[in-house]
Amino acid sequence: MKVARFHAPGDIRLEEVPEPVAHSGEVKIRVRNCSTCGTDVKIYRFGHHHIRPPRVMGHEIAGEIVEVGEGVTGWSPGDRVQVIAAIPCGRCEECRRGHLTVCPNQESMGYHYDGGFAQYMVVPAKVLAVDGLNRIPDGVGFAEASLAEPLACVLNGQELARVGEGDDVVVVGSGPIGCLHVRLARSRGAARVFLADLNAERLAMAAALVGPDAAICSGETDLVDEVLKLTGGRGADVVITAAASGAAQQQALQMAARQGRISFFGGLPKDDPVIACDSNLVHYRELTIVGANGSSPAHNARALRLIADGAVPVADLITHRLGLDEVMDAIDVVARGAAIKVTIEP
Numbered sequence: 001m002k003v004a005r006f007h008a009p010g011d012i013r014l015e016e017v018p019e020p021v022a023h024s025g026e027v028k029i030r031v032r033n034c035s036t037c038g039t040d041v042k043i044y045r046f047g048h049h050h051i052r053p054p055r056v057m058g059h060e061i062a063g064e065i066v067e068v069g070e071g072v073t074g075w076s077p078g079d080r081v082q083v084i085a086a087i088p089c090g091r092c093e094e095c096r097r098g099h100l101t102v103c104p105n106q107e108s109m110g111y112h113y114d115g116g117f118a119q120y121m122v123v124p125a126k127v128l129a130v131d132g133l134n135r136i137p138d139g140v141g142f143a144e145a146s147l148a149e150p151l152a153c154v155l156n157g158q159e160l161a162r163v164g165e166g167d168d169v170v171v172v173g174s175g176p177i178g179c180l181h182v183r184l185a186r187s188r189g190a191a192r193v194f195l196a197d198l199n200a201e202r203l204a205m206a207a208a209l210v211g212p213d214a215a216i217c218s219g220e221t222d223l224v225d226e227v228l229k230l231t232g233g234r235g236a237d238v239v240i241t242a243a244a245s246g247a248a249q250q251q252a253l254q255m256a257a258r259q260g261r262i263s264f265f266g267g268l269p270k271d272d273p274v275i276a277c278d279s280n281l282v283h284y285r286e287l288t289i290v291g292a293n294g295s296s297p298a299h300n301a302r303a304l305r306l307i308a309d310g311a312v313p314v315a316d317l318i319t320h321r322l323g324l325d326e327v328m329d330a331i332d333v334v335a336r337g338a339a340i341k342v343t344i345e346p
């Protein structure tokens with residue numbers, strides 16, 4: 001079968017390898033869609049300390065079961081499935097307390113295990129053990145189902161930031177994650193959702209799709225001023241930074257309303273993770289700052305439901321569909337910010 005494997009930074013190869021076999025506790029799937037995200041670009045450029053090459057990349061996975069290993073019950077060939085990306089151990093103290101997204105033993109598809117940039121893939125027993133394989137509801141295509149994973153992460157972020165009825169929400173970063181944040185915030189009853197990006201072109205493309213109440217190009221206007229103007233000086237109830245930007249995180253503190261919640265959804269570069277924080281803003285305005293680290297298996301199942309119910313449509317966010325031999329083009333398009341969502345159809 002054909003796979004796209006990471007060998008070293010700057011070195012992803014299309015290769016022919018033997019098809020994997022489903023051993024005890026595993027299932028084998030025919031991958032139908034594996035979508036790409038900014039993380040794939042990061043891995044391509046810098047590698048990752050959890051990846052020991054060669055490794056098949058790809059972690060936003062949907063496909064069809066073709067083989068069921070010994071001891072696996074409830075699944076059969078032909079079942080359409082979506083696979084989680086982050087695999088909690090299910091046994092540690094955090095997992096036992098229900099904090100699955102911060103399991104210290106977390107492993108990931110495409111990092112510790114071969115991922116979805118392949119014609120076939122084995123779903124590890126550890127995924128099945130934590131209910132990490134989801135049946136794709138009727139009416140939901142494989143490409144849409146592959147977006148359940150990023151939507152699950154967005155759902156985790158908005159739960160932690162308590163996005164809800166009547167909130168004014170600012171989303172900074174208009175990539176696929178920013179678009180999903182806009183749509184999810186609306187489905188959770190937000191009053192108004194503003195979308196901001198430094199890149200005017202990307203912002204226009206995203207705004208045309210998800211229709212925010214205002215699109216703010218932070219490269220052209222002062223984002224904090226603009227948000228204060230839009231909210232009558234109050235600020236936003238929730239600010240979500242869906243960009244690897246310390247400056248955006250600092251601005252988030254400035255434009256949050258009293259009792260506002262701030263989600264540092266996107267992480268910062270490892271070599272530059274420190275920001276300035278006016279602690280008195282947090283103190284007197286009773287701000288809440290929350291992080292977000294991936295998603296749990298339950299978030300994935302609920303994300304799939306949100307897609308199926310039409311609460312969070314995703315089909316129109318998929319702007320590019322490419323074959324496995326075009327993986328490098330896909331990574332290039334994502335790196336240039338020239339697409340919303342790029343999916344690989346192996």
Ligand SMILES: [Zn+2]
Pocket residue numbers: 036037038039059060150
């Ligand atoms: Zn991703």
Ligand SMILES: [Zn+2]
Pocket residue numbers: 088089090091092093094095103104105106
């Ligand atoms: Zn754990």
